[in-house]
Amino acid sequence: MTAAFLSWVSALLYGAATAGYLVFLIRQNPKAARAAVYVFGAGFAVHLAAVGLRTAVLGQLPVLNLGDSFGFFSLVLAGGYLLVSWRYRQPAVGVLASPLTLGLLIVSLLLPVGPRTAGPLYMSLWLTLHLAAVFGGYGCFGLAFLSGCLYLVQENRIKAKRLGPITRRLPSLSVLDEMNHRCLVIGFFLLTLGIITGAALAQTAFGAWWRWDPKEVWTLISWLIYAALLHQRVTVGWRGRRAAILSILGFAVIGFVFLGVSLWPSSYHSFEGLERLRVQ
Numbered sequence: 629m630t631a632a633f634l635s636w637v638s639a640l641l642y643g644a645a646t647a648g649y650l651v652f653l654i655r656q657n658p659k660a661a662r663a664a665v666y667v668f669g670a671g672f673a674v675h676l677a678a679v680g681l682r683t684a685v686l687g688q689l690p691v692l693n694l695g696d697s698f699g700f701f702s703l704v705l706a707g708g709y710l711l712v713s714w715r716y717r718q719p720a721v722g723v724l725a726s727p728l729t730l731g732l733l734i735v736s737l738l739l740p741v742g743p744r745t746a747g748p749l750y751m752s753l754w755l756t757l758h759l760a761a762v763f764g765g766y767g768c769f770g771l772a773f774l775s776g777c778l779y780l781v782q783e784n785r786i787k788a789k790r791l792g793p794i795t796r797r798l799p800s801l802s803v804l805d806e807m808n809h810r811c812l813v814i815g816f817f818l819l820t821l822g823i824i825t826g827a828a829l830a831q832t833a834f835g836a837w838w839r840w841d842p843k844e845v846w847t848l849i850s851w852l853i854y855a856a857l858l859h860q861r862v863t864v865g866w867r868g869r870r871a872a873i874l875s876i877l878g879f880a881v882i883g884f885v886f887l888g889v890s891l892w893p894s895s896y897h898s899f900e901g902l903e904r905l906r907v908q
Contacts, residue, residue: 641671768815
């Protein structure tokens with residue numbers, strides 16, 4: 629079986645899980661929620677196998693082109709959601725996490741296939757650690773974004789006194805705020821590790837720790853945004869709505885770093901730049 633075939637199977641399972649989560653939310657059916665979690669987990673297992681095959685063929689984590697990057701981001705987000713689901717037992721989070729995971733995977737499958745092999749330039753442990761840390765951070769920030777969105781929805785429903793079944797199915801504001809904080813802390817740690825390993829990789833490959841590349845600059849900007857948010861949570865006590873909004877804004881910057889800067893032609897981090905380096 630090919631990685632593409634397994635990815636399509638995973639997409640079908642994610643789609644079925646999305647339907648199950650919607651049935652849980654609308655019909656208040658706990659059996660649908662339990663089934664959705666198991667189906668989503670099966671989708672993740674198949675997706676992990678697909679990425680594993682792609683990694684074995686490529687010789688490096690499959691993030692060297694836009695399609696592979698969407699697929700790998702989808703995998704990281706799915707794995708992060710399963711950990712959150714296990715920790716908090718809040719299936720309503722899957723109402724947002726499963727369609728986002730599915731959407732990212734579908735986009736990756738519709739984009740052109742990446743290179744078959746990475747080449748000797750990319751056979752670096754520093755690069756593997758850098759990519760794993762950065763994408764792990766992206767996944768955590770994605771979950772913080774989802775918890776922030778749910779926080780705003782739940783808060784608005786409570787303020788409007790719309791205390792119906794959907795409100796009771798959504799996590800409480802305190803749980804969502806805690807989830808948001810934990811995801812931010814882990815994501816910030818992983819992004820910091822990604823910056824450090826990236827600097828080590830740049831020193832090894834190019835003889836400079838920092839080159840003021842557009843992606844390096846925007847990654848630093850996103851790091852400063854999340855550092856400021858976490859600092860304010862600890863020292864000033866930012867909680868709730870303000871933290872949720874800033875998590876959403878921070879993830880918008882991450883989205884620009886992930887997608888916008890990666891398409892920036894002058895950046896050696898761009899997919900075009902990676903392709904030029906690959907063929908040299």
